[in-house]
């Protein structure tokens with residue numbers, strides 16, 4: 203009855219991810235998979251905050267935006283190296299999470315949702331209006347490709363490997379956090395804040411740190427996005443995107459990391475299904491893209507009604523069934 | 531020796547004085563019962579001592595420092611743990627996981643060390659073993675892997691006691707641990723209380739079940755409308771006129787949790 207993912211499973215995952223660019227040189231497919239990997243990173247962080255610690259955020263797209271704009275500005279505006287941009291974007295987003303979490307400590311449920319929603323709206327206005335840094339509604343273009351140790355990652359395959367390598371590391375780290383002491387404290391906090399306090403959990407510090415880590419991961423994803431696409435504009439970081447991210451975590455299930463990761467892969471791929479299924483008609487894709495938000499909405503309703511614990515809940519149920527069959 | 535010394539503690543809720551100039555001592559290694567009619571201020575007293583509520587005046591000296599006005603998590607780390615009249619279990623977590631969160635105060639690993647899994651193996655293993663040990667101490671190890679939401683009422687109180695015990699307290703405050711328990715469960719609770727005491731924890735127990743109170747406690751503190759109306763060994767308290775009046779005043783309709 204091994205609960206955590208074994209070394210073999212991780213190695214298989216590395217092999218599958220690494221094999222993709224060897225099996226295909228389809229630029230469109232690789233680009234779509236880059237978006238999927240970026241969402242996996244964001245959703246891992248949001249699963250930590252919402253799925254484990256039970257703290258809602260409707261502001262995560264703004265953290266992605268902070269990372270993206272910061273890295274874009276540091277590299278193309280200030281001419282500093284890519285890695286500096288990544289660190290700046292990630293750190294700035296984490297600080298943003300910290301600053302949002304501190305005044306929100308007493309807020310719960312709907313009130314925390316409103317506060318984070320307000321944060322997203324404020325950041326959205328800043329992205330649009332702070333033209334000197336963000337380029338306003340036109341956005342920033344000409345963001346350089348990632349470059350480490352003189353190696354420029356300017357092919358879809360190299361960007362794919364960079365993003366998915368990062369995603370793999372992030373999922374691994376978050377998985378460790380989740381099954382270690384911080385994860386247990388988060389699940390406790392989620393279940394009963396009073397109970398967590400009575401166990402000696404420093405609830406205020408835990409909330410602030412979790413917010414910062416979660417926002418930092420969103421920021422990291424944002425930096426990857428900026429350099430992968432080469433262009434950032436405000437609409438990518440709107441409240442609507444925050445809602446979509448939260449919907450993915452809900453579909454994935456609370457108290458689970460695998461569930462939200464699977465949900466982020468499936469739901470991000472959906473509007474680009476033609477990348478995987480080449481024969482798919484244009485009208486089908488047009489339909490999927492036009493109705494994307496509605497499809498997410500329906501997915502959420504279906505999950506809430508049929509499987510309230512999401513994909514993660516289904517995984518747990520299947521596991522305990524197979525365990526019961528083993529022993530019984 | 532007095533481990534916990536409560537002096538002149540008062541707590542008002544608007545016009546109501548829930549705890550009124552209350553003073554008493556808890557001796558190290560003893561089991562002390564706090565009784566009194568509904569609304570006497572027993573739970574409020576626990577809330578004041580554990581940082582869930584703020585006293586208007588008074589002091590509570592524990593290990594040379596004042597307990598009042600501290601945060602709940604700080605109080606626990608100092609060595610005073612509690613359970614709640616309305617159990618505050620983590621419903622989605624198993625009994626073992628609930629108790630593991632209780633081990634929290636003795637763990638060191640933060641985000642970074644947990645994420646990188648640096649030097650946490652021994653700590654995690656010890657924590658798990660300690661949680662298992664405590665489940666055995668309370669005789670609930672067969673519920674180890676059942677989530678709290680699925681654990682029957684009588685056992686849930688034991689899980690919460692186990693979780694409080696996992697914090698390694700010197701003083702354990704139990705708020706109506708026998709509420710909703712049947713006769714057999716109450717008997718095994720009494721046995722568990724002795725085991726916990728022998729384990730080194732001093733116990734203060736708020737309880738309406740007089741059979742249990744008379745059986746386990748060495749000393750009884752009686753509250754009525756926030757005030758101490760009697761204090762002493764069970765045999766004396768049983769005969770105390772003021773106590774009998776306080777209880778006759780409201781009739782022995784059994785507790786509604």
Ligand SMILES: Nc1ncnc2c1ncn2[C@@H]1O[C@H](COP(=O)(O)OP(=O)(O)OP(=O)(O)O)[C@@H](O)[C@H]1O
Pocket residue numbers: 543546548566567568569570571572573574575615
């Ligand atoms: N947060 C609060 N605000 C206002 N009044 C309160 C609050 N908490 C308790 N009280 C009041 O203080 C008094 C003491 O309440 P407390 O819960 O301490 O009683 P108790 O002795 O634990 O009673 P029971 O045996 O019913 O649990 C009651 O009159 C109660 O209504």
Ligand SMILES: [Mg+2]
Pocket residue numbers: 572573574615705
């Ligand atoms: Mg009470």
